[in-house]
Amino acid sequence: xxxxxxxxxxxxxxxxxxxxxxxxxxxxxxxxxxxxxxxxxxxxxxxxxxxxxxxxxxxxxxxxxxxxxxxxxxxxxxxxxxxxxxxxxxxxxxxxxxxxxxxxxxxxxxxxxxxxxxxxxxxxxxxxxxxxxxxxxxxxxxxxxxxxxxxxxxxxxxxxxxxxxxxxxxxxxxxxxxxxxxxxxxxxxxxxxxxxxxxxxxxxxxxxxxxxxxxxxxxxxxxxxxxxxxxxxxxxxxxxxxxxxxxxxxxxxxxxxxxxxxxxxxxxxxxxxxxxxxxxxxxxxxxxxxxxxxxxxxxxxxxxxxxxxxxxxxxxxxxxxxxxxxxxxxxxxxxxxxxxxxxxxxxxxxxxxxxxxxxxxxxxxxxxxxxxxxxxxxxxxxxxxxxxxxxxxxxxxxxxxxxxxxxxxxxxxxxxxxxxxxxxxxxxxxxxxxxxxxxxxxxxxxxxxxxxxxxxxxxxxxxxxxxxxxxxxxxxxxxxxxxxxxxxxxxxxxxxxxxxxxxxxxxxxxxxxxxxxxxxxxxxxxxxxxxxxxxxxxxxxxxxxxxxxxxxxxxxxxxxxxxxxxxxxxxxxxxxxxxxxxxxxxxxxxxxxxxxxxxxxxxxxxxxxxxxxxxxxxxxxxxxxxxxxxxxxxxxxxxxxxxxxxxxxxxxxxxxxxxxxxxxxxxxxxxxxxxxxxxxxxxxxxxxxxxxxxxxxxxxxxxxxxxxxxxxxxxxxxxxxxxxxxxxxxxxxxxxxxxxxxxxxxxxxxxxxxxxxxxxxxxxxxxxxxxxxxxxxxxxxxxxxxxxxxxxxxxxxxxxxxxxxxxxxxxxxxxxxxxxxxxxxxxxxxxxxxxxxxxxxxxxxxxxxxxxxxxxxxxxxxxxxxxxxxxxxxxxxxxxxx
Numbered sequence: 017x018x019x020x021x022x023x024x025x026x027x028x029x030x031x032x033x034x035x036x037x038x039x040x041x042x043x044x045x046x047x048x049x050x051x052x053x054x055x056x057x058x059x060x061x062x063x064x065x066x067x068x069x070x071x072x073x074x075x076x077x078x079x080x081x082x083x084x085x086x087x088x089x090x091x092x093x094x095x096x097x098x099x100x101x102x103x104x105x106x107x108x109x110x111x112x113x114x115x116x117x118x119x120x121x122x123x124x125x126x127x128x129x130x131x132x133x134x135x136x137x138x139x140x141x142x143x144x145x146x147x148x149x150x151x152x153x154x155x156x157x158x159x160x161x162x163x164x165x166x167x168x169x170x171x172x173x174x175x176x177x178x179x180x181x182x183x184x185x186x187x188x189x190x191x192x193x194x195x196x197x198x199x200x201x202x203x204x205x206x207x208x209x210x211x212x213x214x215x216x217x218x219x220x221x222x223x224x225x226x227x228x229x230x231x232x233x234x235x236x237x238x239x240x241x242x243x244x245x246x247x248x249x250x251x252x253x254x255x256x257x258x259x260x261x262x263x264x265x266x267x268x269x270x271x272x273x274x275x276x277x278x279x280x281x282x283x284x285x286x287x288x289x290x291x292x293x294x295x296x297x298x299x300x301x302x303x304x305x306x307x308x309x310x311x312x313x314x315x316x317x318x319x320x321x322x323x324x325x326x327x328x329x330x331x332x333x334x335x336x337x338x339x340x341x342x343x344x345x346x347x348x349x350x351x352x353x354x355x356x357x358x359x360x361x362x363x364x365x366x367x368x369x370x371x372x373x374x375x376x377x378x379x380x381x382x383x384x385x386x387x388x389x390x391x392x393x394x395x396x397x398x399x400x401x402x403x404x405x406x407x408x409x410x411x412x413x414x415x416x417x418x419x420x421x422x423x424x425x426x427x428x429x430x431x432x433x434x435x436x437x438x439x440x441x442x443x444x445x446x447x448x449x450x451x452x453x454x455x456x457x458x459x460x461x462x463x464x465x466x467x468x469x470x471x472x473x474x475x476x477x478x479x480x481x482x483x484x485x486x487x488x489x490x491x492x493x494x495x496x497x498x499x500x501x502x503x504x505x506x507x508x509x510x511x512x513x514x515x516x517x518x519x520x521x522x523x524x525x526x527x528x529x530x531x532x533x534x535x536x537x538x539x540x541x542x543x544x545x546x547x548x549x550x551x552x553x554x555x556x557x558x559x560x561x562x563x564x565x566x567x568x569x570x571x572x573x574x575x576x577x578x579x580x581x582x583x584x585x586x587x588x589x590x591x592x593x594x595x596x597x598x599x600x601x602x603x604x605x606x607x608x609x610x611x612x613x614x615x616x617x618x619x620x621x622x623x624x625x626x627x628x629x630x631x632x633x634x635x636x637x638x639x640x641x642x643x644x645x646x647x648x649x650x651x652x653x654x655x656x657x658x659x660x661x662x663x664x665x666x667x668x669x670x671x672x673x674x675x676x677x678x679x680x681x682x683x684x685x686x687x688x689x690x691x692x693x694x695x696x697x698x699x700x701x702x703x704x705x706x707x708x709x710x711x712x713x714x715x716x717x718x719x720x721x722x723x724x725x726x727x728x729x730x731x732x733x734x735x736x737x738x739x740x741x742x743x744x745x746x747x748x749x750x751x752x753x754x755x756x757x758x759x760x761x762x763x764x765x766x767x768x769x770x771x772x773x774x775x776x777x778x779x780x781x782x783x784x785x786x787x788x789x790x791x792x793x794x795x796x797x798x799x800x801x802x803x804x805x806x807x808x809x810x811x812x813x814x815x816x817x818x819x820x821x822x823x824x825x826x827x828x829x830x831x832x833x834x835x836x837x838x839x840x841x842x843x844x845x846x847x848x849x850x851x852x853x854x855x856x857x858x859x860x861x862x863x864x865x866x867x868x869x870x871x872x873x874x875x876x877x878x879x880x881x882x883x884x885x886x887x888x889x890x891x892x893x894x895x896x897x898x
Contacts, residue, residue, distance in 0.1 A: 118159025123359030157188025193257025198225025210243025413492025442535025509591030
């Protein structure tokens, strides 16, 4: 369809004319400080522009916006008619910002100062036509509180004052939906928003209210500015707000529009074509690395039409400046530049036209804005806008909502935010979303989930918003974390779809970030394998310690962005979303208010909630383990099953040990006797240090697994009617409450088993050959008896002082006691005769038991009795600091 385009005369009169399909406004701009004048129309003489941008008319037809060039009246040469192209040697300065995100307090006057300073230095006259000021989008959205508390109107006011003339749409321009962008935002902006690849759903018609490109004029030089946005936008904003929109391929859109521009009549054809693309590179070491880092970026750089003279990119928020070859024209290059983010840089490109009417970059730079100051009316005006916005925001946001015990942050890598790693802030927000359901009319949630991209800043003790104390958190600071005002609620979804969510952390091919680490509440424990094939990463998901049921319904507290399938978490969209009536920010604020009312700090949980099985020390070979058992065990008697480990280096604990027994069998963990020591000729074998708690009679903890070989024995007693065989299963897994953070050594349970025969002749269980030699001065063990005692199945022996001996958990019975073949019991300890080191020492020495010598348990004997096939889980109760 054709579009009505407005040309704004320097006097402020507006003239409308019908143009070819896709042609955007051709507009002139008022002057800004030491700026440039603009061509007024094809038919009227140039007149002086008003000194103040507000004096210029913004009247338009069909939603077109005016653009401002900022030229001073009378300083530029007459360009003649529209049909006249810029003469050879003409220079135009292009200044560009990207991903400003409403940082008016942090960088508003600094950006204005750089723009005004560079505009003045470049000037007009001679070959210098003047300066155009452009943006690559994300001007608004994810803003700090000064701007976000007022719907980003102050930011648009600042950009208008600086003299931004054209902008691409960024993904954040769609935060509040298409209608907000094409209505309120476009109405408040004095510059055109272009989006050549944003289509009505199912078509390639650019949506109403946005243009394929706009034309900026600088002293008669006409610059076509084509705007495109990353296709990822479809997953980066709430799907509800863009339900009727398709995001097409950016490069295809650029080439389509460039071809249309080239086919315009000569008197309507722009001199220069510039692309503002809200997409960018993820690596900046070189142009080659940049192209390899993102397929969308590479296609734009290497396949965009040769008529494109310069490219400004964004979205990845990395500063870089390259000169890239022009496709099909090996002798030409064109600038490819990204000006970082948050107003930290202003991109600067000087373009010069040659005799072939080709524009080449004669200068490329990224100008830092930090501490920049320039004396001009424009900078003063920006300062006034910012000051007024800050005053209003402080009234709204200075209230203290709570306190934090220490910094609570997003994940970071090399000093930059890392959305692919777990963070204390993400997990805390998930806790707040889950707990917040309890304050609403909705039924409680089972757990909470949030996305890393929704976290826009950290909570820092030393960050002071107004006059609050250190570690106090204000409303404004909380809003800075969650600035998008998403609806809070609960999605009811199947367990299999919850598993799907964690699989979807691996983003689709071509996504700008290959992995997005979800923040999850404390109710969840997830194990994934980062080395697994696509679709097979998730190893386990547990809810309150129980393995998730794929067919069961679960209630997931989250925000509307995710509930609609945002960030490619499409499994959410399979569930039913119930809104709580609160925003995510209100829930977040209530969480802090509740802690404040209870006099409690909000603290970060430093325990890992998602673990990577690829780091498992057993799977990667850093630890080996096996369970050995006796050859036989006699009904009604006991024998040792020993978990043997061999570690390349110490494995940090706590480690859970779980023992599964058949019906009727019981287990007992024996402590080291202080009266015994290892035999001199027994091999040195460490045992893990263990800890028992008085109020946890069924729990122990391995504090760590030492380097080298170690043994952990568990004594199993058979029921009196036992027969056949007994199979004991033992598993190792890191305790979920351990201090893990991206380094869990045993995130998955590893099972080991051993089988022993149940026989009447217990001598078969002793030693490698089925017998045990347990005689020693002072008593006999493992088949021996002292002072008239009997050892069922073994020969009696004479000698010994008092008829008893204790050997580090392998106890001999005397004074009429029984040893029942391979096992002898005294003082509550028990042992078997199956171990390879079960021979007694000579000459009155101690009886050694490998694995018992250093096995330290706080309780001397901790009975772990299991009936009816129940699992014994040896765990460590978490000890909280006092």
